[in-house]
Amino acid sequence: MKYNFKEIEPKWQTRWEKAKIFNAPDVSDKPKFYGLVEFPYPSGAGMHVGHIKAYSGLEIISRARRMQGYNVLFPIGFDAFGLPAENYAIKTNQHPRVTTDHNIHHFSEQLKSVGFSFDWDRVIDTTDEDYYKWTQWIFLKLFEKGLAYRDKTFVNYCPSCKVVLSNEDSQGGKCDLCGSDVVLKEKEVWYLRITEYADKLLEGLEQVDFPENVRAQEENWIGKSKGAFVNFTIDGAGETLRIYTTRPDTLFGVTFMVMAPEHPLIDKYADKIGNFEAVKAYREECAKKSEFERVNLVKDKTGVRLEGLAAVNPVNGKKIPIFIADYVMMGYGTGAIMAVPGHDQRDYDFAKAFNIDIIEVIKGGDMAVEAYTGDGEMVNSGFLDGLTNKKDSIERMLGFLEEKGIGEAGVQYKMKDWAFNRQRYWGEPIPIIHCPHCGMVGVPYEELPLRLPEVENFKPGEDGESPLAKIDSFVNCTCPKCGGPAKRETDTMPQWAGSSWYFLRYIDPKNDEALADMDKLKYWMPVDWYNGGMEHVTRHMIYSRFWHHFLYDIGAVNTFEPYAKRTTQGLILGSDGTKMSKSRGNVVDPMDVVNAYGADTLRTYVLFMGDYGASSPWSETSVRGCKRFLDRVARLADNLSEETEPTLEAKLHKTIKKVTSDLEEMKFNTAIAAMMALMNDFEAAPKVGKAQFIDFIKLLCPFAPHLTEEIWEMLGGEGFLSTSSWPVYDEKKTIENTVEISVQVNGKPRDVLMIAVDADEAAASEAGLALPKIAKMTEGKRIVKTIYRPGKILNFVVK
RNA sequence: GCGGCUGUGGCGGAAUUGGCAGACGCGCAGGAUUUAGGUUCCUGUGGCAUAACCGUGUGGGUUCAAAUCCCACCAGCCGCACCA
Numbered sequence: 001m002k003y004n005f006k007e008i009e010p011k012w013q014t015r016w017e018k019a020k021i022f023n024a025p026d027v028s029d030k031p032k033f034y035g036l037v038e039f040p041y042p043s044g045a046g047m048h049v050g051h052i053k054a055y056s057g058l059e060i061i062s063r064a065r066r067m068q069g070y071n072v073l074f075p076i077g078f079d080a081f082g083l084p085a086e087n088y089a090i091k092t093n094q095h096p097r098v099t100t101d102h103n104i105h106h107f108s109e110q111l112k113s114v115g116f117s118f119d120w121d122r123v124i125d126t127t128d129e130d131y132y133k134w135t136q137w138i139f140l141k142l143f144e145k146g147l148a149y150r151d152k153t154f155v156n157y158c159p160s161c162k163v164v165l166s167n168e169d170s171q172g173g174k175c176d177l178c179g180s181d182v183v184l185k186e187k188e189v190w191y192l193r194i195t196e197y198a199d200k201l202l203e204g205l206e207q208v209d210f211p212e213n214v215r216a217q218e219e220n221w222i223g224k225s226k227g228a229f230v231n232f233t234i235d236g237a238g239e240t241l242r243i244y245t246t247r248p249d250t251l252f253g254v255t256f257m258v259m260a261p262e263h264p265l266i267d268k269y270a271d272k273i274g275n276f277e278a279v280k281a282y283r284e285e286c287a288k289k290s291e292f293e294r295v296n297l298v299k300d301k302t303g304v305r306l307e308g309l310a311a312v313n314p315v316n317g318k319k320i321p322i323f324i325a326d327y328v329m330m331g332y333g334t335g336a337i338m339a340v341p342g343h344d345q346r347d348y349d350f351a352k353a354f355n356i357d358i359i360e361v362i363k364g365g366d367m368a369v370e371a372y373t374g375d376g377e378m379v380n381s382g383f384l385d386g387l388t389n390k391k392d393s394i395e396r397m398l399g400f401l402e403e404k405g406i407g408e409a410g411v412q413y414k415m416k417d418w419a420f421n422r423q424r425y426w427g428e429p430i431p432i433i434h435c436p437h438c439g440m441v442g443v444p445y446e447e448l449p450l451r452l453p454e455v456e457n458f459k460p461g462e463d464g465e466s467p468l469a470k471i472d473s474f475v476n477c478t479c480p481k482c483g484g485p486a487k488r489e490t491d492t493m494p495q496w497a498g499s500s501w502y503f504l505r506y507i508d509p510k511n512d513e514a515l516a517d518m519d520k521l522k523y524w525m526p527v528d529w530y531n532g533g534m535e536h537v538t539r540h541m542i543y544s545r546f547w548h549h550f551l552y553d554i555g556a557v558n559t560f561e562p563y564a565k566r567t568t569q570g571l572i573l574g575s576d577g578t579k580m581s582k583s584r585g586n587v588v589d590p591m592d593v594v595n596a597y598g599a600d601t602l603r604t605y606v607l608f609m610g611d612y613g614a615s616s617p618w619s620e621t622s623v624r625g626c627k628r629f630l631d632r633v634a635r636l637a638d639n640l641s642e643e644t645e646p647t648l649e650a651k652l653h654k655t656i657k658k659v660t661s662d663l664e665e666m667k668f669n670t671a672i673a674a675m676m677a678l679m680n681d682f683e684a685a686p687k688v689g690k691a692q693f694i695d696f697i698k699l700l701c702p703f704a705p706h707l708t709e710e711i712w713e714m715l716g717g718e719g720f721l722s723t724s725s726w727p728v729y730d731e732k733k734t735i736e737n738t739v740e741i742s743v744q745v746n747g748k749p750r751d752v753l754m755i756a757v758d759a760d761e762a763a764a765s766e767a768g769l770a771l772p773k774i775a776k777m778t779e780g781k782r783i784v785k786t787i788y789r790p791g792k793i794l795n796f797v798v799k
Numbered sequence: 800g801c802g803g804c805u806g807u808g809g810c811g812g813a814a815u816u817g818g819c820a821g822a823c824g825c826g827c828a829g830g831a832u833u834u835a836g837g838u839u840c841c842u843g844u845g846g847c848a849u850a851a852c853c854g855u856g857u858g859g860g861u862u863c864a865a866a867u868c869c870c871a872c873c874a875g876c877c878g879c880a881c882c883a
Contacts, residue, residue: 213803327881337883625824673823742819747864749819793818797863
């Protein structure tokens with residue numbers, strides 16, 4: 001067969017689309033399979049090879065599942081709100097709606113040209129008002145339940161993008177959008193109370209099939225710790241300074257306290273602090289430091305003592321000094337700590353720098369050298385003295401604190417509430433009205449969607465104000481409660497809003513009554529298999545699981561966890577082994593590969609290049625290797641026999657077994673290798689049976705669907721190969737009668753032996769000893785032991 | 800510091816329930832076809848002083864047998880991080 005991919009690829013793409021063979025019916029007798037891939041942001045640059053790899057994994061699984069008799073939902077859509085579209089609009093003076101529509105069209109054409117088997121009747125676009133109506137609906141529900149609130153605190157602000165960022169979007173102190181250093185800025189913004197769901201997010205991880213690194217990373221991000229809150233009194237002020245500690249057992253070792261520079265109590269006692277000017281100066285210095293600088297000065301502890309104030313250690317009544325220092329963060333715990341220099345290295349460093357007493361309360365270390373954080377016998381600790389078990393000491397102390405009413409057990413999370421806002425145009429408007437009489441009032445449900453108004457200028461204000469604030473006709477409104485004049489919220493939602501529930505909308509994309517019909521949800525949910533990138537673990541995965549838990553609580557969905565199984569794909573690196581980037585000039589355009597070698601080659605190559613979960617470098621010559629393989633398949637299709645070739649039967653059935661099981665583990669590289677090996681066997685065999693070859697092209701179909709459809713048609717197959725049945729292996733046929741086993745002497749392989757798989761030890765030994773090499777090596781020696789594993793090895797232990 | 804992971808030919812990578820290390824592919828070498836280049840096909844390809852011996856980051860150990868299991872290191876990657 002002439003393999004003209006330029007002709008056959010569009011031919012089959014058109015036929016598939018016309019016949020709608022990849023569309024999933026909502027009613028079916030077949031078992032369902034919901035395969036999900038992370039929908040793309042439709043950038044103007046078009047697809048990246050990374051998209052191809054990310055989608056190819058579940059593309060293969062979904063195609064195989066269809067052939068295995070499943071009703072498969074494999075949808076695609078576009079996550080199209082976001083800053084790049086808006087920045088592009090500002091630059092080119094086009095409405096983001098126009099560029100977004102254009103980009104979505106372009107992306108769709110590209111996706112189709114690769115032959116992905118998406119259900120194109122269920123495409124969603126997060127910027128479509130019929131879609132974001134429901135994103136706003138979910139926000140209103142959160143608001144109703146008190147889970148969406150406004151608060152004036154220190155926020156992560158990107159001076160370059162002029163937006164407030166969530167903690168998740170400013171990891172490492174860098175803006176996730178542009179890479180600039182974020183600064184802390186005091187501002188009133190919207191938050192979602194994700195911390196309320198921290199425990200559920202942890203519990204849910206027990207019910208799902210996530211890879212260990214993903215689970216660990218989520219747990220780490222949530223960062224639950226168990227400890228205690230303890231109230232220290234401030235001498236003479238009648239005020240308590242509340243702290244959080246994970247080591248209440250070390251309370252007797254407390255020699256000072258530290259508050260975060262931003263701690264509100266400082267201003268309250270401004271007149272009592274003798275050196276308030278110095279304190280103020282230190283605070284200002286800290287405020288100027290970027291997150292990056294704060295982190296990189298780990299070793300140097302700085303701070304200022306609050307003169308005139310002292311705290312009282314509640315366990316022994318000792319007066320201790322209070323400091324402010326930037327090694328204590330306002331955002332964790334209570335923003336104040338009890339310092340135990342003997343058993344915490346940071347406190348130790350601070351104590352050394354400020355000449356503060358260090359008390360040993362746990363034996364085992366050397367206080368002259370460093371803090372001791374291990375276990376040991378309690379000393380200098382009153383009623384805890386003599387205890388050797390940390391757990392006992394903590395329990396005893398907690399009992400004491402609770403009895404005296406000076407503290408109690410508590411938990412803390414590293415995760416903070418989700419800063420849920422952007423001061424930008426191209427996002428979902430937050431459906432809230434600010435009324436001078438009624439306070440914050442939700443836009444009535446029947447008025448949703450609250451549409452984005454037309455604006456002249458998409459640029460954000462200099463002080464981080466949304467462009468929507470400049471549109472009087474949008475801002476000024478009447479309060480739905482009292483009918484008086486009121487103003488609309490002008491912030492929009494962050495990028496992650498639309499993607500936090502999109503998988504639900506695929507199930508019922510046109511529904512006008514609900515985000516999705518409950519019967520349909522019950523049929524399709526949960527997502528059976530979700531593949532995506534590691535970069536979304538501490539953002540999209542956490543956010544969407546939170547929203548889903550919430551929707552479950554209000555009865556809008558039927559499952560607690562949205563995703564039953566999660567897998568991740570590795571990056572495709574440039575041919576130089578570094579991350580693909582325009583500046584390095586090592587970017588590969590997938591469309592160039594489609595044009596030069598065909599979509600089937602591209603699909604096969606991205607899965608053959610290495611472990612699906614690991615990163616591997618691009619290799620143009622290896623792409624050609626995959627093309628050669630497909631060429632050989634096309635050629636062999638012309639030379640088939642009507643008769644089955646018996647010597648190929650075991651190889652074929654083994655390959656069916658191997659490919660079938662490899663797909664389940666996403667071991668695509670070895671599945672392709674097995675098919676290549678079978679092709680080698682086919683070519684070496686005297687003939688290849690047509691039926692045998694058909695089984696082979698069925699295995700290959702998910703990887704190279706265009707070529708295999710063409711061969712199927714040529715061989716007279718009925719209908720589409722893509723909807724035919726997956727080959728079934730016969731276990732009996734996978735076993736070869738005669739196998740080659742290794743014959744060893746003292747564990748070293750010396751020769752090989754062809755022998756029946758079911759030969760017994762006596763027969764095997766006899767045959768093994770008859771081999772000239774083995775006979776020579778065992779001659780004149782005593783065989784102490786013979787180890788025989790049928791079908792594997794024969795080993796003679798000699799002396 | 801905490802958490803997750805990885806070290807195998809010239810390269811990407813197989814083999815991880817202990818059982819012929821290097822499947823499959825790339826590259827390379829030789830040959831065939833071709834006016835030539837490319838394509839395609841065939842053969843070979845871990846090292847080496849080649850019947851032996853040595854080889855899976857290093858050093859020990861268990862075993863008839865170790866890339867695989869155990870102990871101690873070394874190197875590198877990813878995520879979080881002054882988290883109290």
